[in-house]
Amino acid sequence: MSFDARKTLITATLLIFIASGTGLSFWGGEHLKASAHKVWLVKGKDDAARLTETILFWVSKAKVNLRAIAGQFRGQDSLNTEKFLDLVEDAKKWDPDVVFGGVAYVQRLLREERPAFEKAQGKPLTIVGKPRKKSPQGFESFVVRLTSRTDSFLRLNADLLTHPAISEAVITARQSSGEVILGPAYQNETGNWNILLATAVNLSPGAGVMVATIDLENMFSSLLTDYLPPEMRVRLVKLDGSRGGKTLFVPIIGTLEPPGEVAATEVIKVSSGLTRWNLHWDILPGYLGGPDQVSAGFIRFGGTALTLLLAALFGFLSFQNVRFHRLVKERTAELAQNAMIIQLTMDSIDQGFAVWNSDQRLVVWSKTCVEFWYEPPNLRHGMHMADLLAHIATKGAFGEGNPEKLAAAEIKRISSAGKESEETFFLTDGRKINVRRFPLDKGGYVSVYTDITAQEIAIEDLKQSRDEMEQRVLERTKDLNKAKEEAELANRAKSSFLANMSHELRTPLNAIIGFSEMMKTGTHGKIENNYYESYIQLIHQSGNDLLCVVSDLLDLSIVETGMLKLDESQVNPVKIVMETAKMVLPRAQDANIDVITEVPIDLPLLRADRVRLKQILSNLLDNAIKFSKSEGKVVIGAEVAESGNIVFRVSDTGIGIAKEDIPRVLNPFAQVQDIMERTHEGAGLGLPISKNLAELHGGTLEIKSKSGHGTTVNVTFPAERLIA
Numbered sequence: 001m002s003f004d005a006r007k008t009l010i011t012a013t014l015l016i017f018i019a020s021g022t023g024l025s026f027w028g029g030e031h032l033k034a035s036a037h038k039v040w041l042v043k044g045k046d047d048a049a050r051l052t053e054t055i056l057f058w059v060s061k062a063k064v065n066l067r068a069i070a071g072q073f074r075g076q077d078s079l080n081t082e083k084f085l086d087l088v089e090d091a092k093k094w095d096p097d098v099v100f101g102g103v104a105y106v107q108r109l110l111r112e113e114r115p116a117f118e119k120a121q122g123k124p125l126t127i128v129g130k131p132r133k134k135s136p137q138g139f140e141s142f143v144v145r146l147t148s149r150t151d152s153f154l155r156l157n158a159d160l161l162t163h164p165a166i167s168e169a170v171i172t173a174r175q176s177s178g179e180v181i182l183g184p185a186y187q188n189e190t191g192n193w194n195i196l197l198a199t200a201v202n203l204s205p206g207a208g209v210m211v212a213t214i215d216l217e218n219m220f221s222s223l224l225t226d227y228l229p230p231e232m233r234v235r236l237v238k239l240d241g242s243r244g245g246k247t248l249f250v251p252i253i254g255t256l257e258p259p260g261e262v263a264a265t266e267v268i269k270v271s272s273g274l275t276r277w278n279l280h281w282d283i284l285p286g287y288l289g290g291p292d293q294v295s296a297g298f299i300r301f302g303g304t305a306l307t308l309l310l311a312a313l314f315g316f317l318s319f320q321n322v323r324f325h326r327l328v329k330e331r332t333a334e335l336a337q338n339a340m341i342i343q344l345t346m347d348s349i350d351q352g353f354a355v356w357n358s359d360q361r362l363v364v365w366s367k368t369c370v371e372f373w374y375e376p377p378n379l380r381h382g383m384h385m386a387d388l389l390a391h392i393a394t395k396g397a398f399g400e401g402n403p404e405k406l407a408a409a410e411i412k413r414i415s416s417a418g419k420e421s422e423e424t425f426f427l428t429d430g431r432k433i434n435v436r437r438f439p440l441d442k443g444g445y446v447s448v449y450t451d452i453t454a455q456e457i458a459i460e461d462l463k464q465s466r467d468e469m470e471q472r473v474l475e476r477t478k479d480l481n482k483a484k485e486e487a488e489l490a491n492r493a494k495s496s497f498l499a500n501m502s503h504e505l506r507t508p509l510n511a512i513i514g515f516s517e518m519m520k521t522g523t524h525g526k527i528e529n530n531y532y533e534s535y536i537q538l539i540h541q542s543g544n545d546l547l548c549v550v551s552d553l554l555d556l557s558i559v560e561t562g563m564l565k566l567d568e569s570q571v572n573p574v575k576i577v578m579e580t581a582k583m584v585l586p587r588a589q590d591a592n593i594d595v596i597t598e599v600p601i602d603l604p605l606l607r608a609d610r611v612r613l614k615q616i617l618s619n620l621l622d623n624a625i626k627f628s629k630s631e632g633k634v635v636i637g638a639e640v641a642e643s644g645n646i647v648f649r650v651s652d653t654g655i656g657i658a659k660e661d662i663p664r665v666l667n668p669f670a671q672v673q674d675i676m677e678r679t680h681e682g683a684g685l686g687l688p689i690s691k692n693l694a695e696l697h698g699g700t701l702e703i704k705s706k707s708g709h710g711t712t713v714n715v716t717f718p719a720e721r722l723i724a
Contacts, residue, residue, distance in 0.1 A: 006325075010318045014311050021307025033291070040291040041264050041283065047229055048266040048281035055279070058097065058223055059272065062197060062214060063180035065091060065098045070201040070210040073105065084146040099222075101194060101213040102149030106160055106170060108207050109141045117143070121157060128153055128163035129189055135159035142170050142209060153188055154213065166196050166211075168274055173198035173209050182273030185216060185238045185252055192217060193252045195275060220253055231286040233258075239276035249278070258282045289530065305508075327483060334479065351450050358443030360385040360411070372433055372449050386411050396428055420445070424452070512539065566609040566696060570723055573603045573638045573646065576610070580617040581636050584625060592630040595621070598637035605723040606646060612693045616701075619686035620650040620713050627711070628654035644719035651712040657705040665703070666691055690715070697721065 125135045142160045161167040169183025183196040193216045235254030270277040352368030374395040393403035624634040632653045691701040705711035
């Protein structure tokens with residue numbers, strides 16, 4: 001496609017883009033309400049998933065607690081009630097969040113052991129929930145020997161196999177050594193729903209199971225009191241498939257059907273051990289104040305203005321790209337011509353080579369070798385050297401005699417010379433050939449043949465070719481220098497454009513931020529509608545975020561054009577580190593990330609631009625917080641290295657950067673993640689700006705990172721900037 005056609009296509013594309021952007025802005029304003037409702041529902045489903053994870057995490061902690069009790073219990077050499085109660089009481093301190101209704105040790109009795117046991121106890125085994133009724137005989141029994149709570153279920157001498165739900169959990173735990181089994185939900189004597197945790201535990205002289213009960217209503221009430229958002233309800237339904245092979249839905253908390261008006265219900269299935277639950281999270285219309293309603297007019301006109309700005313930016317970059325492609329095409333044609341000349345020069349070299357394996361069989365050869373070997377008619381891959389030498393002997397190359405004997409003597413001589421040798425021989429037409437052999441790492445060797453009769457001529461030809469090549473290199477160097485100058489001019493034009501665009505964007509942004517601030521503070525009267533207050537907050541926050549990006553663009557363009565001048569003074573590195581850490585502390589607390597300072601108080605003063613130094617460190621801290629997970633850690637510090645330089649260091653425990661991506665993130669607008677998969681906001685300007693500001697001080701910025709293992713950024717200032 002010609003360059004004029006590309007320009008026409010770009011112009012048409014920009015017009016289509018402007019028309020489409022304007023149309024989409026108006027369409028978006030009309031359909032924003034539906035999108036806000038969808039986002040609102042997604043938030044509710046996310047909260048439901050988060051709360052479900054909270055419940056499952058609590059259950060896992062309960063399993064760990066019971067496993068720990070069982071582990072401590074194994075260390076006892078007898079059934080001692082006092083020690084058992086002390087152990088259960090101590091377990092409450094291990095994790096105060098885990099509260100069991102009761103804990104009991106259950107011993108397994110076989111049929112033949114039961115009479116002696118009942119005689120020793122002085123009373124028979126009883127049915128769970130019926131303390132006065134004797135349990136029926138069976139192959140085995142699981143009898144409560146020690147318990148922290150006496151009731152009709154976890155009662156001494158109660159046979160837990162007489163209760164269907166409890167027996168299923170106990171038997172499964174006995175057969176799954178080391179695992180904690182979560183049993184089906186059941187109702188106790190008061191009608192409350194409970195679940196049973198069980199794990200196998202052996203204690204001389206018999207084997208048994210450690211069990212614990214959990215009151216489901218108390219568990220859900222304590223867990224969800226602080227976490228359940230307003231206008232969201234939960235219903236717990238048990239799945240029971242034990243009747244006729246059909247799945248029965250039994251309500252445990254709440255009812256089967258949602259009560260009252262519900263906007264949506266998120267059903268999450270939970271399966272653990274023998275437990276099968278459906279958690280119904282009902283999202284009521286008032287959840288989070290209802291779906292967000294943003295001004296359609298703001299979307300229309302703001303989107304239209306943004307479309308025009310982007311069209312101007314894209315148009316400039318596209319036309320610059322056309323110019324760049326034209327230059328590349330011209331340079332590519334020149335390089336292709338030079339490559340063809342180089343290839344022809346190499347093809348004209350009168351040399352041959354052949355590769356032999358460790359068995360002296362031919363692997364590969366050049367066309368020149370065929371002439372030196374007297375045109376063998378049956379030349380092939382895998383041909384043995386003896387066969388090739390026999391053919392050469394028939395041409396009289398080795399003198400008169402039997403070709404087979406002459407070939408055998410020649411191969412013996414070559415073998416004795418070794419894989420790393422050099423010799424010369426004469427062809428029958430009088431030409432003198434030099435052959436050098438080079439061993440290969442895995443056996444075998446390479447033979448290089450050179451016709452040295454024309455060596456002087458070849459040297460002269462190579463010298464002439466070299467002179468021509470040097471001339472072409474000089475010409476090419478001039479072209480590259482010219483292309484470099486043109487690229488630098490284009491880069492300066494880009495920086496100037498970004499600076500102008502940044503100034504142009506600041507004017508409307510200042511108006512947006514200023515007027516939204518007046519509306520938020522009620523300068524001309526308070527806005528009573530809560531929805532409008534949230535919209536104003538969103539407009540104000542978005543304007544500030546965009547202003548930060550524009551400021552970064554302006555800083556970048558000023559640095560790249562060389563217009564930034566440092567305002568240097570004596571600064572205290574310790575104070576700078578502390579102030580910067582304090583500045584980002586609210587953002588770190590919102591993200592549940594610890595910010596730690598590690599800096600000696602006796603650091604010398606530093607000659608630097610105080611504002612730009614804080615800008616470097618705040619950019620690095622912002623990145624560290626942004627790319628760290630909840631409960632992560634960010635450390636900022638400074639020290640004087642052994643070289644005498646002062647080093648500022650920011651490290652985190654975040655997602656890290658792959659080694660091959662580190663050079664890319666130091667370029668403006670570069671992002672490690674694909675734009676369609678990004679999980680973090682930002683224009684990618686913080687690191688490039690920090691690097692440029694460090695270099696303006698005569699320092700360096702170095703990134704050390706590994707994907708998934710956090711990142712450390714070192715900013716080094718030279719020793720001559722330190723003040724004694």
